[in-house]
Amino acid sequence: MTQASTAMSAIKDYILSHHLRPGDPLPTESKLCADLGVSRSSVREAVRTLVALDIVEVRHGQGMFVGQVSMRPMVESLVFRGLLAPGDDYASLRDVVDVRMTLDSALADDVVKAWKGRPDPVLDGYIDDMEELAAEGKTFSEQDQAFHARLLEPLANHLWAHLIDAFWAVHTLTVPLMDAPAAEDIITTAKAHREMLEAARRGDVEAYREATHKHYAPLVLALSSPRPPRP
């Protein structure tokens, strides 16, 4: 084990044994060197790795803090993995969409249970915005992501929201590599969000699943066409 990996384990142990939470301050670099008995360069190397994993956050002029331990590292890896995929087709992006579709379908029961008969002006607002943008031929990835995140918010298991969000991010970062979607596809996708929410509010799991499926249809179709050559 190198000095840097010893330092990394020691910093993680420090966070756990002191019951620290995301955002809590960590000791200074000098204090860590002294406490752990390792060199300053090893502590620096360890901190850089922990920052990459979102376990530590460095705020300039303020010091080090416990990070958000988000899914961001996974998203970066997945996006890169997608871009690395062999061949110049959309295979890896199709895999991501396939995972999203299956997760949405697997969570249909819970989502419908959570939203049955439940009004929510925020969700309605996202859909209104999407339809408005779609009518102008504009895309709406921000509202789209916010919609899906809010839809999963009531679920007791927050890992789902993180997972879906991570796959959503992969998707958003790789979609710009494709041709721009057609105007009618943007409108279909916006409308499908409303159908999803309405089905959930009626408590109709099957209709919710169908609307979810429909909401991916233009994307699935675009991904089955050949990929344009890389610039």
Next chain:
Amino acid sequence: MTQASTAMSAIKDYILSHHLRPGDPLPTESKLCADLGVSRSSVREAVRTLVALDIVEVRHGQGMFVGQVSMRPMVESLVFRGLLAPGDDYASLRDVVDVRMTLDSALADDVVKAWKGRPDPVLDGYIDDMEELAAEGKTFSEQDQAFHARLLEPLANHLWAHLIDAFWAVHTLTVPLMDAPAAEDIITTAKAHREMLEAARRGDVEAYREATHKHYAPLVLALSSPRPPRP
């Protein structure tokens, strides 16, 4: 943008524009400094972050290579996130098991389709080993992971195998924090693997789902009991 993040993007772009694959060699540190016009310390910092994300691999005395871009960073984050979870109960581990159960259930159709009527001495071997170890009161996480990995191997979408494997790893790394499982639970779990495979071979999706569910039962029960205090 700092010099290090410029260097990081440049290295990623280099990998993509040269169509490199995992395991392919990268230019030396000096060549990267010269080509990208950034300092050696920035390149080093960038490389450390990329190593943490498993995008670059450093082999001592051999140089730098494109990494495996695995789910390892996600696993590290998830394990740590689980340990950080508020309260001294098993809530975060229950969430992980919940995700595994839902994914297994969502993939039941595809798994059964892949294995219907298909003999496989390797899978049978894993189960024999599990049952043998269980009879001696020993656990079998290695064979367990190998079993699940092989079960998903025939699926066209390899992201599933990576996801399930990542959640499996989270699980294995956090389970040692719990009390040792009872001997009869180990035997039940080993047997349930055989039932899963037999159901898949018969082409019986419902029986496969039931066996999968049963295979998690001892764990779900253990996770619903109060957590022992941290050492």
